[in-house]
Amino acid sequence: AQSVAQPEDQVNVAEGNPLTVKCTYSVSGNPYLFWYVQYPNRGLQFLLKYITGDNLVKGSYGFEAEFNKSQTSFHLKKPSALVSDSALYFCAVRDMTANTGNQFYFGTGTSLTVIP
């Protein structure tokens, strides 16, 4: 079965410092990986995805993610955190086997707090 794990429930970082939100995955076949952000009382917003190609993927709001096949990881990064980055972040993998309708599987989320 496909799954993702976000090992940290909470990440705190000082404003201006680099941030990393961790994600590891387990899939059969090639992974389709996604990051989403959720601000309070809002739906999930797409940040970036890895399908194939360059292991470093750039996305919205200055975020990027590094795909590492040997470590089965897809960590979200930003060189300089902003207070406005404080939100809940979800990693997801899409199941590309035909019998599941290409379901998305989400991690449990990581709450990021950027401290001024």
Place this chain on the structure above:
Amino acid sequence: NAGVTQTPKFQVLKTGQSMTLQCAQDMNHEYMSWYRQDPGMGLRLIHYSVGAGITDQGEVPNGYNVSRSTTEDFPLRLLSAAPSQTSVYFCASSYTGYWANTEAFFGQGTRLTVV
């Protein structure tokens, strides 16, 4: 372009009542799904559909029904509400098949409280 529209945004039900959460998308997506979000548990899939007339169960389907009569609409029905169904519900849609390398689009959510 409205994207994914969910109604209502908030709802309070009494135990045993039934209701329907509405979800509509205008992107011609084949794949539509319902999730519930509970603290510490992330997003859990309730039901999903890969096209009109086709639905299937997700991880937590008990107590919920769905139907997909059109490509655009995917309503979620609570048959007899229970306090355990207090949650935030999200509808999401996406392309599938050949275009499954695309992301899911989410509605703004429905906050449901069952008393």
